[in-house]
Amino acid sequence: MRKVAIVGAGQSRYGEFPDKSIKELFFEAYRDMASSVDRNFDPKRIGAAYVGNLGCGGFQLGNLSALVSEFVGLPYIHTMRIENACASGGYALATAAMDVMAGVHDVVLAGGVEKMTDVSGSKGKYWLGVSGDTEYERLAGTTFSGLYALLAQRHMHEFGTKREHLSMVAVKNHKNGALNPKAQFQRETTLEKAMAAPMVAAPLNLFDCCSTTDGASAVLVCSAEAAKSFTDTPIWIEGFGTSSDYLAIHDRAETVALEGTRRAADRAYKMASKGPQDIELAEVHDCFTIAELLAYEDLGFCKKGEAGRYIEEGHPEIGGDRPVNASGGLKAKGHPIGSTGTGQAYEMFHQLRGSVEKPGRQVKDAEVGLLHNVGGSGGTVAVTILGR
Numbered sequence: 001m002r003k004v005a006i007v008g009a010g011q012s013r014y015g016e017f018p019d020k021s022i023k024e025l026f027f028e029a030y031r032d033m034a035s036s037v038d039r040n041f042d043p044k045r046i047g048a049a050y051v052g053n054l055g056c057g058g059f060q061l062g063n064l065s066a067l068v069s070e071f072v073g074l075p076y077i078h079t080m081r082i083e084n085a086c087a088s089g090g091y092a093l094a095t096a097a098m099d100v101m102a103g104v105h106d107v108v109l110a111g112g113v114e115k116m117t118d119v120s121g122s123k124g125k126y127w128l129g130v131s132g133d134t135e136y137e138r139l140a141g142t143t144f145s146g147l148y149a150l151l152a153q154r155h156m157h158e159f160g161t162k163r164e165h166l167s168m169v170a171v172k173n174h175k176n177g178a179l180n181p182k183a184q185f186q187r188e189t190t191l192e193k194a195m196a197a198p199m200v201a202a203p204l205n206l207f208d209c210c211s212t213t214d215g216a217s218a219v220l221v222c223s224a225e226a227a228k229s230f231t232d233t234p235i236w237i238e239g240f241g242t243s244s245d246y247l248a249i250h251d252r253a254e255t256v257a258l259e260g261t262r263r264a265a266d267r268a269y270k271m272a273s274k275g276p277q278d279i280e281l282a283e284v285h286d287c288f289t290i291a292e293l294l295a296y297e298d299l300g301f302c303k304k305g306e307a308g309r310y311i312e313e314g315h316p317e318i319g320g321d322r323p324v325n326a327s328g329g330l331k332a333k334g335h336p337i338g339s340t341g342t343g344q345a346y347e348m349f350h351q352l353r354g355s356v357e358k359p360g361r362q363v364k365d366a367e368v369g370l371l372h373n374v375g376g377s378g379g380t381v382a383v384t385i386l387g388r
């Protein structure tokens with residue numbers, strides 16, 4: 001199979017943009033990607049586009065990938081919307097990599113876009129809920145914050161994880177987001193404020209939740225041969241793995257782990273011939289603070305049950321031995337569903353090339369980074385390992 005590189009990456013600002021259409025948001029990311037390619041960028045070389053999207057903020061527009069592809073100047077290509085809930089972008093990236101590996105196309109666009117703030121809060125929650133189990137959980141009235149609250153309750157019960165540990169994730173990610181000019185929330189918070197925020201679904205409060213966000217991202221994926229014409233410093237897709245899981249939490253053998261993460265990570269580590277010890281920084285799926293704690297454990301950064309101690313000891317801080325969510329994560333950077341996976345790739349592309357906009361967020365001299373993108377409450381997971 002052919003080696004696969006990323007040679008350009010772009011992202012729109014994340015936030016609430018009532019005046020921008022879904023096409024305009026995608027164009028913003030595409031233009032940013034094009035300007036990041038060192039030389040010879042030519043849209044005519046792009047043979048395919050895979051676009052992560054859950055459903056245009058609940059409006060369920062059809063033929064979305066054709067719509068955004070032609071708008072950026074790419075009519076007449078193989079284009080396809082990838083829908084795997086919040087992991088849509090991670091799967092768009094994996095699909096682009098498979099396409100190039102197999103030799104079907106040499107240059108491929110992987111991206112994602114979502115516009116979530118055009119619908120009311122209650123419609124948004126209803127719409128997001130379709131990514132979980134709709135026959136039992138949904139009928140019992142669960143929302144995603146409710147489902148992750150159950151996982152948090154169980155983790156606290158079994159391992160003594162504390163309320164403070166959840167809030168430490170929020171404090172860390174808001175601190176990083178404050179240094180990210182494209183983040184939705186560019187403001188720090190304190191442990192006291194994070195712990196005292198209004199309750200959403202016990203034990204998760206407002207600062208344990210990601211927000212609803214408009215945004216888009218795009219990365220240019222290509223073969224090693226094609227990469228030579230674009231840049232001298234490609235970022236390699238060293239490995240990727242994906243896994244599904246039982247959708248309903250009550251069908252799973254365990255409720256203190258996401259088995260999909262473990263299996264996807266295992267596959268990515270194998271393909272890259274690497275293990276958790278080789279990962280120098282990571283962008284993980286912190287849709288809720290408990291999800292980031294679970295990710296430390298399920299990706300093998302620490303043992304099961306020890307995530308609380310892991311963050312207490314400062315390992316995932318910028319300046320720690322393995323920074324996690326230097327971008328601000330979903331918590332502060334924002335979570336425009338379909339864009340999140342390729343948005344993580346955008347951050348890692350710049351981190352590994354040493355080209356992050358604001359120096360305070362730049363992790364120095366890192367060579368290997370991991371992306372972790374989860375759909376719903378773990379029904380789909382994509383893990384990607386990138387290297388310099």
Ligand SMILES: CC(C)(COP(=O)(O)OP(=O)(O)OC[C@H]1O[C@@H](n2cnc3c(N)ncnc32)[C@H](O)[C@@H]1OP(=O)(O)O)[C@@H](O)C(=O)NCCC(=O)NCCS
Nearest residue numbers: 086121125128144145200206207209210211212287376377
């Ligand atoms: C967390 C959540 C319930 C908040 O919704 P809401 O109460 O309607 O929030 P609003 O948009 O009205 O914002 C109210 C205030 O809280 C702030 N805010 C909103 N979400 C926030 C968040 N996640 N963290 C911190 N502050 C937040 C807003 O900036 C606003 O502040 P202001 O009054 O100073 O302007 C909602 O964003 C949510 O459901 N998030 C989860 C989305 C989700 O499930 N995604 C899929 C994951 S699997």
